[in-house]
Amino acid sequence: MDQLITGPFQPIISFKFLKLKFEELLTSENPMDQLQAKHLMSILDRNPELVSGIRSVDVFNSYKKEVEQIMSFLFPSALQDNEIKAALYPYSNQYFYLSNRLKNIIKETTSDVNSVLRKLYKDNEDSIDLNPYAIILNQYYGFNVDFDRPKQIRLDDISGQTRTYRITFNADFINIYPNGNAVEITPEILDELLEHAQDERVWRRYFPDNSWTIEGFGLLSMIDTTLDGKIDEFKTHLIQASANNSNKILEDVRKIFNIDDLEVGNYIVDGDALIRPFGEDMGALTLRKGDSISCQSYACKYVYNQLFEKHLPVVLSNVPNYAKHSQGDVLSEMLLENGFKSAILLPIVFGGKLQFIIEMAAYKINQLNDINKVKLDTIMPFILSHSKRSIAEYENEISAVIQNQCTSIHSAVEWRFVEEAHHFIQDRNNGKSPSFKEITFENVLPLYGQIDIVGSSVARNNAIQEDLNMALTQTKGILQDLLVEKNMPFYEQLIYQIDKKVYELEAYFNNNTEQEIHLFFEKDIYPLFKHLKAAGVKNDGIDDFLKRSVEEKQLFYVARKQYDQTINIINKNLSSFLDKQQIKAQEIFPHYFEKFKTDGIEHNMYVGQSIAEHQDYHESVVYNLRLWQLQVMCKMESLYYTSQENFPVKLDVASLILVYDVPLTIRYRIDEKQFDVDGAYNVRYEMIKKRIDKAVIKGTSERITQPHKLCVVFSTNVIEREYLSYFEFLQSKNYIGDHIEIVEVEELQGASGIKAIRADINPNLMFNDTVFSIEDIEATL
Numbered sequence: 001m002d003q004l005i006t007g008p009f010q011p012i013i014s015f016k017f018l019k020l021k022f023e024e025l026l027t028s029e030n031p032m033d034q035l036q037a038k039h040l041m042s043i044l045d046r047n048p049e050l051v052s053g054i055r056s057v058d059v060f061n062s063y064k065k066e067v068e069q070i071m072s073f074l075f076p077s078a079l080q081d082n083e084i085k086a087a088l089y090p091y092s093n094q095y096f097y098l099s100n101r102l103k104n105i106i107k108e109t110t111s112d113v114n115s116v117l118r119k120l121y122k123d124n125e126d127s128i129d130l131n132p133y134a135i136i137l138n139q140y141y142g143f144n145v146d147f148d149r150p151k152q153i154r155l156d157d158i159s160g161q162t163r164t165y166r167i168t169f170n171a172d173f174i175n176i177y178p179n180g181n182a183v184e185i186t187p188e189i190l191d192e193l194l195e196h197a198q199d200e201r202v203w204r205r206y207f208p209d210n211s212w213t214i215e216g217f218g219l220l221s222m223i224d225t226t227l228d229g230k231i232d233e234f235k236t237h238l239i240q241a242s243a244n245n246s247n248k249i250l251e252d253v254r255k256i257f258n259i260d261d262l263e264v265g266n267y268i269v270d271g272d273a274l275i276r277p278f279g280e281d282m283g284a285l286t287l288r289k290g291d292s293i294s295c296q297s298y299a300c301k302y303v304y305n306q307l308f309e310k311h312l313p314v315v316l317s318n319v320p321n322y323a324k325h326s327q328g329d330v331l332s333e334m335l336l337e338n339g340f341k342s343a344i345l346l347p348i349v350f351g352g353k354l355q356f357i358i359e360m361a362a363y364k365i366n367q368l369n370d371i372n373k374v375k376l377d378t379i380m381p382f383i384l385s386h387s388k389r390s391i392a393e394y395e396n397e398i399s400a401v402i403q404n405q406c407t408s409i410h411s412a413v414e415w416r417f418v419e420e421a422h423h424f425i426q427d428r429n430n431g432k433s434p435s436f437k438e439i440t441f442e443n444v445l446p447l448y449g450q451i452d453i454v455g456s457s458v459a460r461n462n463a464i465q466e467d468l469n470m471a472l473t474q475t476k477g478i479l480q481d482l483l484v485e486k487n488m489p490f491y492e493q494l495i496y497q498i499d500k501k502v503y504e505l506e507a508y509f510n511n512n513t514e515q516e517i518h519l520f521f522e523k524d525i526y527p528l529f530k531h532l533k534a535a536g537v538k539n540d541g542i543d544d545f546l547k548r549s550v551e552e553k554q555l556f557y558v559a560r561k562q563y564d565q566t567i568n569i570i571n572k573n574l575s576s577f578l579d580k581q582q583i584k585a586q587e588i589f590p591h592y593f594e595k596f597k598t599d600g601i602e603h604n605m606y607v608g609q610s611i612a613e614h615q616d617y618h619e620s621v622v623y624n625l626r627l628w629q630l631q632v633m634c635k636m637e638s639l640y641y642t643s644q645e646n647f648p649v650k651l652d653v654a655s656l657i658l659v660y661d662v663p664l665t666i667r668y669r670i671d672e673k674q675f676d677v678d679g680a681y682n683v684r685y686e687m688i689k690k691r692i693d694k695a696v697i698k699g700t701s702e703r704i705t706q707p708h709k710l711c712v713v714f715s716t717n718v719i720e721r722e723y724l725s726y727f728e729f730l731q732s733k734n735y736i737g738d739h740i741e742i743v744e745v746e747e748l749q750g751a752s753g754i755k756a757i758r759a760d761i762n763p764n765l766m767f768n769d770t771v772f773s774i775e776d777i778e779a780t781l
Contacts, residue, residue, distance in 0.1 A: 008207035012053035084222035174216035286334040444608035456599035463559035478541040562648035638765035654705035
């Protein structure tokens with residue numbers, strides 16, 4: 001038997017399990033089932049070898065007539081020309097019976113069907129065929145390991161077309177059982193097999209040749225998915241953005257409709273006017289260049305109603321006939337002028353508004369018709385999605401100018417950039433050399449806050465030390481193993497260097513230490529281990545070491561990975577929470593907001609009349625935003641500690657707010673793509689902001705920022721009184737604890753007389769959508 005592999009299987013061709021199935025039908029209530037079952041039983045009873053099993057293909061072929069009679073029960077005559085189906089020898093790519101349709105496919109293909117079928121059992125030429133092991137592990141042992149792979153083949157027909165078929169297997173009539181030399185597969189062995197899934201030696205160890213018998217026959221079914229594949233390519237090219245995209249999309253549509261010279265175009269519907277698209281890569285088929293005509297004058301009344309009133313597709317399967325009945329119009333004239341004899345017009349609608357028309361035209365009568373129009377139903381959702389994206393790209397021209405000249409702009413100040421973008425476009429269209437002028441907002445009050453990870457540098461260094469220590473220790477173990485096998489003084493010298501570096505790592509760790517260790521691995525360890533592997537030295541430690549260095553692109557990224565994951569999770573969670581809360585803050589009053597992710601989250605807010613386009617600013621606005629900021633900072637720290645147990649590394653955070661009551665001017669720096677405070681005096685605010693989180697209480701070494709405490713930094717008595725009233729209110733709402741302290745901050749360069757209010761944050765803060773306002777404070781007085 002032409003087996004795919006020598007493998008663990010001994011194949012036996014048998015109809016035993018088919019017989020068992022039909023024996024059940026003998027008692028069926030359906031008389032036709034009983035009749036078929038009796039007929040099959042009589043054949044098998046007269047030919048017992050077909051039930052007991054045959055090991056020789058030649059012997060099996062001697063029962064050709066009987067096999068054809070048996071297969072007629074599984075391959076009904078009424079379905080022979082429709083089903084693509086084959087009966088296979090057990091676990092083989094060789095078939096012994098085919099449906100008529102599959103015979104015709106094989107007859108008309110230029111591909112080697114057996115060779116194509118053989119590829120079904122492997123992911124690629126270099127991979128291991130896992131199918132026999134999958135059958136044994138899942139069917140016999142019931143381990144339920146997922147070996148499923150999509151099975152597809154491609155066959156070239158005599159016309160040069162490639163057709164794609166999805167393959168399914170039916171193993172209802174196959175049984176497997178172990179022979180005397182079979183190895184019992186335990187869960188421990190299964191773990192080893194799955195851990196070394198591409199190591200054929202491991203599989204062979206537990207599945208010796210001929211250790212299992214596979215008995216019966218298989219059924220293969222094929223489904224023609226060629227059209228599905230063409231539609232998938234069409235979807236892919238719609239999503240992709242490239243210079244040749246329109247040509248690829250056109251070829252895809254031609255394949256879907258099986259019309260090699262099909263043409264596709266489109267035109268825009270602008271109110272009552274039809275105009276050619278701005279990009280000519282897929283231009284209009286029924287509008288001349290420079291034309292801009294009305295919908296009413298474009299086509300006959302029927303087409304007008306269908307297309308522009310009801311927004312329904314129009315099919316013209318016979319264009320000459322349409323031209324005769326419509327007595328000539330722009331649509332028929334342009335189609336005939338270009339040689340088209342059939343066409344489909346497809347309206348594209350968004351939000352109830354007709355945006356543009358897609359044209360499809362063919363050079364033969366009835367090539368496009370109401371029947372093959374159904375193919376559009378499958379691809380229409382993707383056309384709509386692509387069209388919506390194209391429209392959005394055009395409508396975003398002003399935004400594109402802003403993005404090109406500036407950067408992503410916050411919605412509160414976008415109006416000012418739109419104004420400047422309009423001026424820019426007008427100057428450009430008038431032939432001038434446009435320049436995007438600097439944008440400033442004067443007399444704005446800043447609000448700054450941060451929630452910072454405490455001791456992040458120490459935690460990061462500890463993670464680096466842990467990883468480097470692990471790398472050195474494992475390397476030392478590998479070298480010691482190599483010394484046992486072969487006494488090499490060079491290995492001893494490397495071990496000595498490792499011991500020295502471990503000591504330096506623990507006693508004198510700094511950036512130079514890390515660089516020296518990396519250099520040691522790159523120059524001494526990697527080349528040695530690669531040489532040993534290439535020389536055929538078998539050592540699991542070396543394999544693991546080299547694998548880690550390739551996969552992780554750096555040396556032993558374990559503790560650092562946990563640290564980085566923790567930072568990413570913290571930043572993601574806090575940033576997402578802050579974004580949601582910002583929506584409520586913008587409802588208080590529009591203001592400019594920006595945030596930065598570092599080892600924690602920082603945010604800046606600027607509020608003032610110059611930023612608000614259509615609203616009147618009042619000083620109560622900043623009071624409400626300051627109270628909002630306090631609430632959000634408490635919630636953010638509480639959120640962090642509530643989620644901390646799920647983080648890979650346990651770190652602490654500290655919250656800080658800087659209150660500055662002197663109005664500033666902020667200016668957008670075109671070259672730097674960001675807002676900055678403007679003016680020499682205003683720079684003082686930036687200096688304080690950058691230095692305050694490292695500040696300590698005057699006369700001590702204690703940082704003003706501490707875990708579980710909210711710290712508000714200020715410099716005037718007016719701010720002190722204002723924030724004490726806020727803190728008192730937050731106490732009543734259980735945001736902070738009973739103890740509130742005011743401390744003096746050591747003098748900073750360029751700033752003196754700074755104080756801080758600190759209070760314990762409630763770690764079990766109840767989260768809700770309530771945002772307290774100044775009115776709530778006044779109501780409690």
